[in-house]
Amino acid sequence: EAKAQGQGRFSHFHRELQEEASHRSRMAMELRHALVEKQFRLYYQPIVALDSGEVLKAEALLRWEHPRLGLIGGGDFIPVAEQAGSIHAIGQWVFEEAANQVARWDRAGCPPIQLGINRSPVEFRRPDNALDAWTTQLAQLGLCGSRFVVEITEGLLVEQTPVVRGQLEQLGRIGSGLALDDFGTGYSSLSYLRKFDVDFLKIDRSFVQGLAPGSEDLALCEAMIVMAEKLGIKVIAEGIETEQQRDLLAAAGCHFGQGYWFGRPMPAEAFTRRLLQGKGVVSA
Ligand code: C2E
Ligand code: MG
Ligand code: MG
Ligand code: MG
Numbered sequence: 094e095a096k097a098q099g100q101g102r103f104s105h106f107h108r109e110l111q112e113e114a115s116h117r118s119r120m121a122m123e124l125r126h127a128l129v130e131k132q133f134r135l136y137y138q139p140i141v142a143l144d145s146g147e148v149l150k151a152e153a154l155l156r157w158e159h160p161r162l163g164l165i166g167g168g169d170f171i172p173v174a175e176q177a178g179s180i181h182a183i184g185q186w187v188f189e190e191a192a193n194q195v196a197r198w199d200r201a202g203c204p205p206i207q208l209g210i211n212r213s214p215v216e217f218r219r220p221d222n223a224l225d226a227w228t229t230q231l232a233q234l235g236l237c238g239s240r241f242v243v244e245i246t247e248g249l250l251v252e253q254t255p256v257v258r259g260q261l262e263q264l265g266r267i268g269s270g271l272a273l274d275d276f277g278t279g280y281s282s283l284s285y286l287r288k289f290d291v292d293f294l295k296i297d298r299s300f301v302q303g304l305a306p307g308s309e310d311l312a313l314c315e316a317m318i319v320m321a322e323k324l325g326i327k328v329i330a331e332g333i334e335t336e337q338q339r340d341l342l343a344a345a346g347c348h349f350g351q352g353y354w355f356g357r358p359m360p361a362e363a364f365t366r367r368l369l370q371g372k373g374v375v376s377a
Pocket of ligand 3: 269270271290291292
């Protein structure tokens with residue numbers, strides 16, 4: 094009987110795997126049309142200076158207005174896009190859209206925010222002229238590269254291939270900043286921090302979630318902040334959802350915060366209103 098049960102569980106597991114695989118391949122196919130069908134949206138989440146409460150930065154986060162599934166977040170389709178290769182065209186669209194939006198905010202008289210753009214390792218590994226095209230576009234819009242921060246994960250710096258290195262150097266020449274996303278969750282070898290010009294560490298949300306006075310997570314956040322400070326790197330804490338988390342991080346000397354406490358990712362128009370309405374923390 095135990096054996097029969099085991100087989101049942103196996104075939105159940107097997108069926109789930111098959112369903113997952115067919116879900117992914119269907120999605121990969123749909124992704125091919127998503128760009129021409131104009132189904133992608135960029136949402137913007139405020140990044141706040143913890144001392145003044147001012148919105149000085151934002152992160153651009155990709156959403157897919159899926160005809161069947163509704164609005165879905167990056168985590169649910171970017172891995173598929175990476176595997177299917179459509180991430181290159183999508184990433185190109187993200188950079189273009191982000192640059193156009195920053196130019197629109199400038200024209201609307203908004204304070205000059207700096208915008209974080211996520212770029213996946215897959216995009217960095219392909220030797221192409223994606224960054225050349227972007228540079229040309231920035232020049233056409235009259236925007237400095239320094240208005241943007243490219244968010245990468247630690248793993249990319251560990252790779253150290255010439256193609257990746259070349260693109261990181263190109264970003265440096267444009268004047269764009271570099272942020273290490275999800276910091277603390279990946280490689281714990283920190284020697285790459287010496288070799289690359291990193292401007293921001295984004296403390297991963299998993300450290301912020303459990304923040305309480307005297308907690309291990311607080312000790313870890315404090316250690317990351319002290320280390321960054323000594324290296325001349327600014328710290329952004331991700332996933333701040335409560336006032337206590339905000340207060341503990343501010344007291345630890347963390348420079349910037351991002352999370353639902355300050356605002357969820359929102360469409361450009363809503364973010365424009367937020368920017369024009371000025372300083373101040375508007376939560377919920
Ligand atoms: P990420 O870059 O670490 O982005 C932060 C994620 O945390 C976002 O999820 C954001 O909505 C979510 N978040 C922000 N504040 C809070 C909070 O207080 N609590 C909780 N629970 N979550 C919070 P999202 O938008 O689903 O994006 C997931 C991931 O997809 C991103 O993680 C990033 O790695 C990737 N991604 C998003 N947009 C792009 C893009 O344009 N290009 C590429 N290559 N990747 C992207
Ligand atoms: Mg990010
Ligand atoms: Mg720099
Ligand atoms: Mg992150």
